[in-house]
Structures are given as structure tokens and as C-alpha cells.
Amino acid sequence: MVNEESTSTSYWDNNNGGNNNDQGDFECNICFELAQDPIVTLCGHLFCWPCLYRWLHYHSHSQECPVCKALVQDDKLVPLYGRGKNQTDPRLKRYPGLQIPERPTGQRPETAGPPPQPEAASNLFNFGIGLMGGFMPMATTRIGNFSMGFGGLLPSLFNFQFHGFPDATLYGSAPGYPYGGYHNGFRGVPPHGQERPMAREGNQFDANLKNLLLIVGICVVLFLIL
Amino acid sequence: MTSSPSPSRKALSKIACNRLQKELSEWQVNPPTGFKHKVTDNLQKWIIEVTGAPGTLYANETYNLQVEFPQHYPMESPQVIFVPPAPLHPHIYSNGHICLDILYDSWSPAMTVSSVCISILSMLSSSPEKQRPTDNDRYVKNCKNGRSPKETRWWFHDDKV
Numbered sequence A: 001m002v003n004e005e006s007t008s009t010s011y012w013d014n015n016n017g018g019n020n021n022d023q024g025d026f027e028c029n030i031c032f033e034l035a036q037d038p039i040v041t042l043c044g045h046l047f048c049w050p051c052l053y054r055w056l057h058y059h060s061h062s063q064e065c066p067v068c069k070a071l072v073q074d075d076k077l078v079p080l081y082g083r084g085k086n087q088t089d090p091r092l093k094r095y096p097g098l099q100i101p102e103r104p105t106g107q108r109p110e111t112a113g114p115p116p117q118p119e120a121a122s123n124l125f126n127f128g129i130g131l132m133g134g135f136m137p138m139a140t141t142r143i144g145n146f147s148m149g150f151g152g153l154l155p156s157l158f159n160f161q162f163h164g165f166p167d168a169t170l171y172g173s174a175p176g177y178p179y180g181g182y183h184n185g186f187r188g189v190p191p192h193g194q195e196r197p198m199a200r201e202g203n204q205f206d207a208n209l210k211n212l213l214l215i216v217g218i219c220v221v222l223f224l225i226l
Numbered sequence B: 001m002t003s004s005p006s007p008s009r010k011a012l013s014k015i016a017c018n019r020l021q022k023e024l025s026e027w028q029v030n031p032p033t034g035f036k037h038k039v040t041d042n043l044q045k046w047i048i049e050v051t052g053a054p055g056t057l058y059a060n061e062t063y064n065l066q067v068e069f070p071q072h073y074p075m076e077s078p079q080v081i082f083v084p085p086a087p088l089h090p091h092i093y094s095n096g097h098i099c100l101d102i103l104y105d106s107w108s109p110a111m112t113v114s115s116v117c118i119s120i121l122s123m124l125s126s127s128p129e130k131q132r133p134t135d136n137d138r139y140v141k142n143c144k145n146g147r148s149p150k151e152t153r154w155w156f157h158d159d160k161v
């Protein structure tokens, strides 16, 4: 009891005494305030965007990080987007009367994509559920979904039966489009990259029509077994 | 007190003011070794007492630094000079001007009064002999009328001292 109390007391003491360290990690290295429109250089130093811009473009003779002198390139700056605040009130501009352009935006790498393909058994399970859920929409959509869906199923289950399969890309080997994504569409949920799978499906539709009939047959058999 | 800013000097901007207040309170918590801030009510001009580091040519000697801040500090460097009598040093002129790159071309807004002070003390400490710069008389004559060292075109030719 006593120990606990003294600990919490010293915590508050620290908090009040070391007042300048609470936000220390988020202070601009130029104005020493909590960074406004925060931006980080490649070398990891934090600034207000207006402070850094003003230094580099109005005062400095070089493009160096003020802290460590590393080269600063505009296209390598990373903005920090915290929560709950979108835009700085223009009335609170740090340098009124100076032309400061918009802060550089973040560079957004592609999304990581769905998790890796599950085992064949769970694939089959998804397939079955999806098929039932997917029967309701219009026929064309159903066929589209269907052909996309079985691409995920086929390699693991029927590889050996289709040696001369006409289009290898149907297997979903194209990077960035793992099988999991097709299951999404299969359940009637709009897939993320709608245009791409649809377009691909269109190209292959004729070529696959014959196979499709074959596979519908297989699936019916499969259903009966299940 | 000599606290009124020189007439030519513009008042500190709000950002400069806020930053200097932060620097001052940090200084009060954690002053650089060998330095004492002489308290005045003038945020724009600090007088700082320096004591030479033990074991160096300037051990136990004390000098006064005057640090004046421009309107747009820290985008612009402070003007730092020794209040005469200035220490005898190959990079310090008899009028108190200091030939030190970080005060001019190599200034960075991430530097502080405290870091500048440390640089000056290290410059003093590394001096091999007590003497004036070779061009002292010529330079000081050119600086009549209280010209700021920031208007000098410095040529930093010697990195050893």
C-alpha cells in the first residue's frame, strides 16, 4: 500500500518537474513546439512542415537536415498523420505572410493483399459456402464469380486432370491477386480491385467456356458427394 | 540595466519569443558546464559568464559573452561576441568578435544558445597558445561604428583550433 502510494506520487512529481520532456519526442527541431503539420526526414528528424520549408527555402544555403546535416530531398519527406486533426487552422499559421506550399503527402505502397492461400480443405469449404451464397445474383455475375472462384480451387484439387489447361493465368498466379480475393467476390461482396479481375475474366471467358461446362459438371458431382 | 535593445534591432517574432523562453527554462534546469546566465528582463539579449575549463590555458579566467537574437531567430543566427576584454585566442578579435563557423555560415536552427556556448568553450579549450588573430588590427579598424560580426565575410581557414 505505502509503496504503491509513493510510486504514484513520484510519478506525478516527475510529470510536473520535467515539464519539457512530456512531448519531447514530438517537438519540432526548429521551433521547439509540438510539431505542426509534422514531417519527418529520411534521417528521422521531426519538424513542422512550415518550419522546415522556411529554413530550406528562405534561409539555408544548402539542403541539409538542420539536426544532422544529412541531405534532405523533398520527395523523401514523410508526413505524419495523427488522429483527429485534419488541417491546421489558417489563422494559426506559423509564418504569416510567407508562401508555404502544401505539405507533401504520404507515399502509399499497395495494400498488402489478403492473407496467403489456405489449405485445399478449407478452400473447398469456402467454395461450397460461397457457391450457395452466390447463387442469388444475376446469372452473368454468377458465372463470372464462379469461374474466378474455381481458379482458387482447381490447382490444388484437379491439377492432375487438366494438364493441357489453356490459360495458366487462370490459376491465379498473377502477382497481387491471390486466391483469397476471389472468395470475396464469390460471396457477393464487391472485390477490392473490381476492374482487374472482371477484365481478366472477360478475356478468358470464351477460351474457358468449354472448360467451364466441364467444371460445372464436376462441381455438381462434388456437391452430390458432399 | 542595459536592457533596451539596440534601436536598429527589431523585436522578436512570436516564434522567436516562444523558443527563447523554452531555451531559457531548459537552461535554468540544465545549464552547460562552465556557463552562467546573468539574469536580466531582456529575452533578446543574454549576457553569459564563461569560465575557462580546468587544465586549459584559460582555466579560472572568466569572460562575458553577449548573445543578441534577431527578429527571426532561430532561422537567423544569434549575434555572439565577447564583451571586451575578450580572451586572447587566435580566433577571437580584440573587439570580441569570434571567428567560428556555426555563428555564421554553418548556423542551423536546431542549434541552441547552450550548444553554441559549448562550441565556444571547446574552441577556447583547444587553443595551443594565447594570441590574437594575425589580422586583428586591420579587422578591428574595419569594424568601427559597431559593425556586427554577422556582416563580416568570414573565411574559416583553420579547423584545428
Ligand SMILES: [Zn+2]
Residues within 6 Å of the ligand: A028, A029, A030, A031, A032, A033, A035, A036, A047, A048, A051
Ligand atoms: Zn516548428
Ligand SMILES: [Zn+2]
Residues within 6 Å of the ligand: A041, A043, A044, A045, A065, A066, A067, A068, A069, A070
Ligand atoms: Zn537529420
